[in-house]
Amino acid sequence: MSAIPHHSVVVVGGGQAGLSVSYWLKQRKIDHLVFEAKTAAHVWETRRWDNFCLVTPNWQCDLPGHPYDGPDPDGFMVKDEIVAYVRRFVEKVDPPIREGVSVTRVARRPEGGFSVATSAGDFTADEVVVASGGYHTPIIPRMAEKLPKSIAQIHSEQYRNAGQLPEGAVLVVGSGQSGAQIAEDLHLAGRKVHLAVGPAPRCARFYRGRDVVTWLADMGYYEMTVEKHPLREGVRDNTNHYVTGRDGGRDIDLRRFANEGMELYGVLEDYDDGVLRFRENLAESLDFADRTYNGINAAIDRHIAETGVEAPPPSVYEPVWTPPAERGTLDLAASGVASVVWCIGFTPDFRWLDVPVFNGAGRPVHKRGVTGAEGVSFIGLPWLNTWGSGRFGAVGRDAEHVVSVIADRLSRRLPPLDLAG
Numbered sequence: 001m002s003a004i005p006h007h008s009v010v011v012v013g014g015g016q017a018g019l020s021v022s023y024w025l026k027q028r029k030i031d032h033l034v035f036e037a038k039t040a041a042h043v044w045e046t047r048r049w050d051n052f053c054l055v056t057p058n059w060q061c062d063l064p065g066h067p068y069d070g071p072d073p074d075g076f077m078v079k080d081e082i083v084a085y086v087r088r089f090v091e092k093v094d095p096p097i098r099e100g101v102s103v104t105r106v107a108r109r110p111e112g113g114f115s116v117a118t119s120a121g122d123f124t125a126d127e128v129v130v131a132s133g134g135y136h137t138p139i140i141p142r143m144a145e146k147l148p149k150s151i152a153q154i155h156s157e158q159y160r161n162a163g164q165l166p167e168g169a170v171l172v173v174g175s176g177q178s179g180a181q182i183a184e185d186l187h188l189a190g191r192k193v194h195l196a197v198g199p200a201p202r203c204a205r206f207y208r209g210r211d212v213v214t215w216l217a218d219m220g221y222y223e224m225t226v227e228k229h230p231l232r233e234g235v236r237d238n239t240n241h242y243v244t245g246r247d248g249g250r251d252i253d254l255r256r257f258a259n260e261g262m263e264l265y266g267v268l269e270d271y272d273d274g275v276l277r278f279r280e281n282l283a284e285s286l287d288f289a290d291r292t293y294n295g296i297n298a299a300i301d302r303h304i305a306e307t308g309v310e311a312p313p314p315s316v317y318e319p320v321w322t323p324p325a326e327r328g329t330l331d332l333a334a335s336g337v338a339s340v341v342w343c344i345g346f347t348p349d350f351r352w353l354d355v356p357v358f359n360g361a362g363r364p365v366h367k368r369g370v371t372g373a374e375g376v377s378f379i380g381l382p383w384l385n386t387w388g389s390g391r392f393g394a395v396g397r398d399a400e401h402v403v404s405v406i407a408d409r410l411s412r413r414l415p416p417l418d419l420a421g
Contacts, residue, residue: 007033008410010116010125012103014040014095016063016086016392017380018131020399022095023064028407033125034097035118041086044079047157051185052079053245055177056213056393060222063089064396074211076245107354114355114375126413127406130353130364130378133390135346144342146271151332152339156182159341162189168338169194171276171330173268175285176200179343180242180252186341187262194330194337196268196278197254197285198344201292203241205249207300208311212243215300222387222394225368229383238383241292255286255321263335265327274333280326286319293317369402374409377402 009025011018014036025032038046054061059073066089070081077085098120105117106128116123138155147153152166156178162170162185169192172183176198183195204212216222226233242252258264266281294317301314330337350364357364357371364371368385369378379399380390388394 004122004124006113006124007031008125009033009127009129009406010035010103010106010114010123011129011131012106013131013133013380014097014099015043015131015133015380016041016089017133017390017395017399018129019089019093019095020064020396021129021131021379021403022097023093023396024400024403025406026093026095028403030403030407030410032096033123034095035101035103035116036097036099037102039099040090040095040097044086045083048079048082049159049182049185050079050161051246052082052181053077054082055243055245056391057211057245060213060217060388061085061392062394062396063392064399066092076249103352105352105354108373108375126410127375127377128353129402129406130350130376131380132350134348134381136349137347138342139344139347140342141344143268143271144340147340148274148332151337154339154341156341156343157346162186162191165191165339165341168192169336171196171337171340172343173340174198174200174343174345175242175254176343176345177240177242179341180254181244181246182341182343183254183257183262184244184246184252187257187260192261192263192336193257194263194265194335195254195257196265197282198239198267199281199285199288200239201241202252202289203243203293203296204317205243205245205251207297208304208314210311211249212296212300215303216296219299219303224387225385226383242289253320254289255319258321258323263330264323265330274331276330276332278328278330280328282326283323286323290317290319369398370405377406 008030009032011021011032011034014034018034022034054076057074058068058070058077061068102119107115109115113124113126114128116125138157140155144153159182170186171194172179173196183193186193244250244252254264264282266279269279270277304311355373355376357373357376359365364378366378379402380395382390384398386394389398
């Protein structure tokens with residue numbers, strides 16, 4: 001019977017988070033193995049729509065040893081450019097990776113370390129880094145089962161372009177980053193769009209002569225940690241602001257879309273006998289988004305006043321459209337809706353991790369990725385430490401921190417050198 005392969009560190013997930021961990025482990029010459037169920041960093045190619053682009057400027061892409069290396073730091077990489085950028089990172093890291101291998105169970109061993117069961121056999125490790133992210137299972141409500149079979153239904157991760165959907169109107173459910181951008185993509189393609197709007201915030205693309213992200217970076221927002229954020233742990237539940245980098249970057253203004261023919265509703269609540277039912281809170285959601293938009297701009301105004309930076313004059317967004325009345329229903333047949341795109345997010349799935357690191361809500365408890373269960377760390381989760389923790393901007397710094405903790409623990413576990421011989 002052959003011995004079970006052992007590694008000092010096993011990394012579960014081969015996206016930019018897991019690759020960043022591998023980069024820093026290699027820098028410290030720490031033995032490790034990365035398991036990836038599909039292919040390295042595949043999500044940028046397989047789970048994004050054709051017109052997908054970054055919503056933050058390219059200069060924020062700062063993977064370890066691989067900052068943005070293109071000609072347009074203030075622009076926004078489109079899908080093919082992102083895929084190429086990540087592939088170059090994979091080549092630079094050259095990780096010890098097993099692609100097409102799923103991890104099915106990780107558990108603590110009585111004698112120390114962890115057992116790692118995979119689709120390619122069993123392994124053991126002293127340390128395990130969970131780098132599989134938090135976006136595993138697409139959320140599609142049970143209500144979807146009641147819709148007529150004639151209605152095509154897909155999740156945002158399956159959406160590619162307007163042409164893949166049958167002819168007819170499209171209902172987009174959810175107005176976070178994906179929902180707002182997919183609704184715009186369909187709208188620009190000439191499709192009739194019905195959008196169920198949720199309580200998502202928005203922000204300006206450009207304000208007072210600069211990208212809002214650049215202003216916020218100057219203000220130190222992207223260095224703010226969870227512990228220093230006013231919402232503390234609650235910030236991890238926040239919906240991201242909707243904005244786009246498409247065509248050089250612009251605001252997403254749902255009110256303008258409404259003026260151009262897009263139909264807006266409140267939160268989708270139910271379906272019965274051919275009729276969709278919505279919460280009558282559209283005006284409330286639009287007002288909330290605009291308050292956030294103007295609030296961010298007002299914070300920039302204060303920063304400019306305090307620092308004396310020269311900038312164009314301030315402005316306040318004024319609504320270009322208001323709902324004439326709340327609409328609580330939509331008749332599917334009468335409206336010609338032929339497809340639904342669900343853009344209401346994902347749920348994490350860590351059932352394979354059989355170690356007590358989760359709270360009552362099933363979320364990992366950690367401080368900057370390091371859990372209370374020695375030997376288990378997380379990387380790449382939203383707001384792991386700062387806003388950029390789940391993105392190209394800060395995941396590398398988080399990975400360096402996690403690896404430094406791992407290196408310290410591994411050094412303490414080594415037997416003392418025999419200096420007498």
